[in-house]
Amino acid sequence: MTRVQADRRPARPASGGHANGAANPDPIPGTRTLCLKVMDTPNAPNPGATAPPGTPVELNGRLSNLLGQIAQGDQAAFAEFYELTSRRVFGMARRVLIDTELSEDTTQEVFLQVWQNASKFNREAGSALAWLMTISHRRAVDKVRSSQSSSEREAKYGASSQEIDHDSVSDEVGSRLEAEAVVRCLGTLTETQRESVRLAYYGGLTYREVAAKLNAAVPTIKSRIRDGLIRLKTCLGVS
């Protein structure tokens, strides 16, 4: 299944730490055609249709509509919104908080906030997913900072960071393409930029705490976070 990636490989820098094969020249055109013949092509022969299922664009459209219904008090829409997003909210909470019970509480609080604040969502001002994850991250970070000391958090982050490079993603084609773009774009950051942004996001650390952990100057960490996120934004084409 992952072999489908072969025809996008030229776009990906060889720094991904994958097998040496990444340095090979472009695949021979013939083989590529052959490959595509025997498996599902990611470029569906239906380009004019709506955004493919599983892509963020399609998901955000659905979520925006659901938020509109939730703002009217629609519980079924709320349940559907939960089904579509709870894995993301809980997954993030777990990485920040580690503790299952605290993560569950946080998830519950986030969705209560969704229920109460759905009418505040403005699709002109950003995507539904970004809105939700902003609420979620803030909640998780507030919770972790009030319940654990920064040294506890750093220790836990260290223990859990192994799996962070291998975030589980859905099997849908749209998500998979998106995930590949993220891996590629994270590869355009310097190691220290990546580390600083991750420590802040999944570790719940402030820039000061990141600086202490990485034994770096405080202004430097602020620059790394700023430059790293801007580079990532540019690479991902966020507009």
Added chain:
Amino acid sequence: MTDINAQNSGRVPGGFAADIATDLSSGRAVHLAEVYALDAVDDAERAAIEHYLAAAPQAERDSFAERVRQARETLAGTFTAEEEPPAGLLDRIMASLPAQPSGQAPATGLVGGPADSAGPAAAANPAGEPSGLPVADELGAARRRRDERRRPRGMRNWLIGVAAAAVIALGGVGVGAYVANQNDPVNQVLLASDVREATVEVSGGGRAILAVSPSKDAAVVKMDGVPAPPAGKVYQMWLIPKDGSDPQSQGLMDAEALSKPAVVRGIRSAAALGITVEPAGGSPKPTTPPVAAAPLGA
């Protein structure tokens, strides 16, 4: 640490100082957008940034907001960890949903804890989904027990204190005198068509003047004749959420900030606004009883 000198020298080529206050005063607020969007600042720093922006020129506020928006989209697209939440969580959440979302909440039970949530949820479910009140009670009770175990001692009393706070008097004592220009966030609240003003006594002297606008989902708070906090202490403002969750810090007021109006956003989901005295730098949760508290309910 070996790089203390580097920290003390304050500046690196990127232009940031060691502390947020210097960044703000040296015109680098917009460059803090990414750090802010990443929640990589503490509560006091977040408040300082917001306080600065509240008085900043429109163009600067706009660029800050735009960069925050882009950073949030970027983060949402980058960190996509997924994990299956515990089975039954949705049911538990559904059972605890307040009767009506967003701003339509009735004025009763302003500071209802989680205990108050189960009843209205059933009422809001006329379609007859088997929401099961007994289940809600059971889960709600379990959650309450957990919450109480985690909450610092006195939190319940604190909430009760807010509930019992004297109802604020409507009056014409203007926050309006501090108005600067029409696009100022303070002004947007003060000039809202539905704004109402109120005052609440501050124990220790003076009063807090509130201008509340449900349509702007915001309130302006201005201290009047309130003594400076004791040395090493600050005033910290909190919104107490209607859903019974922990108070959310809305920022700090030191002696200097006392003279300026502060904008508090997100009041729609809050039952009350409280002010406590906290150690400098603020606290993640209130550690003392409020010196002032005002119900915000519609």
